[in-house]
Amino acid sequence: MTDDDIRSADSEPAADEPGSGDDRRTLTDGGRVAPDLLPGAEGQPLSDVTVLELGHIIAGPFCSMLLADLGAEVIKVEHPERGDAVRDSNPVGNSSFNYVNRNKLGVTADLKTEEGRTVLRDLVEEADVLVENYAAGTADRLGVGYDDLRVVNEELIYCSIKGFNPGPYEQFPALDPVAEALSGMMSVTGHSDSPPVRSGTSVADMAASLYGALTVLAAVRQRDATGEGQHVTVPLFESSVALMGYWLAFTQAYDEVPEPMGASHPSWAPYDVFRSADDEWVFVGPSSDRQWRRFCEALGVDLHEDDRFAALDDRLDNREALKAEVQTVCADYEAADLVERLQEAGVPVAPVNDTADVCEDPHLDATNAMSEVRATEGEGGRVRVPRFPARATGFDRVESTDPPALGEDTDAVLGALGYDRERIRRLREEGVV
Structure with a gap:
């Protein structure tokens, strides 16, 4: 050297x-x-x-x-x-x-x-x-x-x-x-x-x-x-x-072992990733009944009026049927439009970015x-x-x-x-x- x-x-x-x-x-x-x-x-x-x-x-x-x-x-x-x-x-x-x-x-x-x-x-x-x-x-x-x-x-x-x-x-x-x-x-x-x-x-x-x-x-x-x-x-x-602390506490308190959950969560529904019309993945996670109603209103559907999906307990009991319905709704929107509508409605949502997307993220640039x-x-x-x-x-x-x-x-x-x-x-x- x-x-x-x-x-x-x-x-x-x-x-x-x-x-x-x-x-x-x-x-x-x-x-x-x-x-x-x-x-x-x-x-x-x-x-x-x-x-x-x-x-x-x-x-x-x-x-x-x-x-x-x-x-x-x-x-x-x-x-x-x-x-x-x-x-x-x-x-x-x-x-x-x-x-x-x-x-x-x-x-x-x-x-x-x-x-x-x-x-x-x-x-x-x-x-x-x-x-x-x-x-x-x-x-x-x-x-x-x-x-x-x-x-x-x-x-x-x-x-x-x-x-x-x-x-x-x-x-x-x-x-x-x-x-x-x-x-x-x-x-x-x-x-x-x-x-x-x-x-x-x-x-x-x-x-x-x-x-x-x-x-x-x-x-x-x-x-x-x-x-x-x-x-x-x-x-x-x-x-x-x-x-892993809260899952260990869960297992001991409720004598239940959590299963792999992908992008979902056992306590909320819908709470998962869905494909958009332009074949992109988008995470959607309304975590309250109010956010669920806002989701439906923002996307012009009345799923919140369906008895199977009206309250959180109902949605959890009918999780798979709900997931299929929400997937059908999301498939009508391109990812950018879907994200914008739900962000404006105050519903937790995010595109599933790949690393190239993250490298160009405008928020990261601005901050x-x-x-x-x-x-x-x-x-x-x-x-x-x-x-x-x-x-x-x-x-x-x-x-x-x-x-x-x-x-x-x-x-x-x-x-x-x-x-x-x-x-x-x-x-x-x-x-x-």
């Missing part, structure tokens, strides 16, 4: 400049390791928090991305040759990498070498949080587990995202579909006449990531009060079970919900990805930066830690970074 390949390489200190020896910031400085590399964090709630990520694929990277979106400095540490498991892998892997690794700095270190672990320990000394989602036991075997690194920084919040909490399952290999299957999520997804299906996105990974980011924030607040770090463990399985980042591998060019969705009156959202190329910021970050040019050159020659 040449100097041209290093983001902000001109910010590296020369061997005889301040910062090249022992003149290093400390955790109590409340600063960032390399403040000039990720602009725009000033005024953000986590602008004084540095996060190290030993993450790959979705769960770890998504968790640290959420912290970056709130202003944290996130330094992604990857193997010098292989990098993240989905880097330059396949179209889906490349695309997931492009999304969950924005707003980060990229550093490489071979943690199987002592000098690579030294690099990580030097980073840990300056960090507030570390997020990792290695397979169970891997971090400890590498010598970078919590017990190894708490010696370096007793205030470190160490977040491990795993398949399971410690217990009977903890050593089992886990993927997103494993958690979806075990948690019951698959059992209610799809249709009763088809095999169980997983969600169309990595919901178990992302649920664990969200719980991870939330718990990290709580741990940082506690650390600020006590001065003590801690180990946070966040499981895919138990996080997915948490999302500045998407940002453009470099597609680092595979596709080339630039892609639009979602920004942090929440808004706050006290701070603005962070503007997205490109996901880093492999090791893009290694020289600059190590320079900020006090490594001189000769030491960095030697580490590169030896394949450590």
Whole structure:
């Protein structure tokens, strides 16, 4: 990698400049390791928090991305040759990498070498949080587990995202579909006449990531009060079970196991997707008798006057007949007309967008919900990805930066830690970074 390949390489200190020896910031400085590399964090709630990520694929990277979106400095540490498991892998892997690794700095270190672990320990000394989602036991075997690194920084919040909490399952290999299957999520997804299906996105990974980011924030607040770090463990399985909580309560209270329900719901009818005259799918879900009457009036039918469909209990008792009638009505309208009529009537309705539709959604454009980042591998060019969705009156959202190329910021970050040019050159020659 040449100097041209290093983001902000001109910010590296020369061997005889301040910062090249022992003149290093400390955790109590409340600063960032390399403040000039990720602009725009000033005024953000986590602008004084540095996060190290030993993450790959979705769960770890998504968790640290959420912290970056709130202003944290996130330094992604990857193997010098292989990098993240989905880097330059396949179209889906490349695309997931492009999304969950924005707003980060990229550093490489071979943690199987002592000098690579030294690099990580030097980073840990300056960090507030570390997020990792290695397979169970891997971090400890590498010598970078919590017990190894708490010696370096007793205030470190160490977040491990795993398949399971410690217990009977903890050593089992886990993927997103494993958690979806075990948690019951698959059992209610799809249709009763088809095999169980997983969600169309990595919901178990992302649920664990969200719980991870939330718990990290709580741990940082506690650390600020006590001065003590801690180990946070966040499981895919138990996080997915948490999302299934009301169905678990339902089963125990009513001694009934819910079946796959497609786009419908056992408590309301009509509540499903229907085909329009132009062969598009539209979700329609009037959830009260008033909305049901508005549905019928907006589409010029009198189904609400039919005794079979007058009240909610009647509609639930005659669900299949009602579904057929509503399908006949919807088939008379093109999707855009159907959606417009029902929106004006105050009836819950939505076209079933595909991903191309979502990329062009006018509301997302109007609300500045998407940002453009470099597609680092595979596709080339630039892609639009979602920004942090929440808004706050006290701070603005962070503007997205490109996901880093492999090791893009290694020289600059190590320079900020006090490594001189000769030491960095030697580490590169030896394949450590």
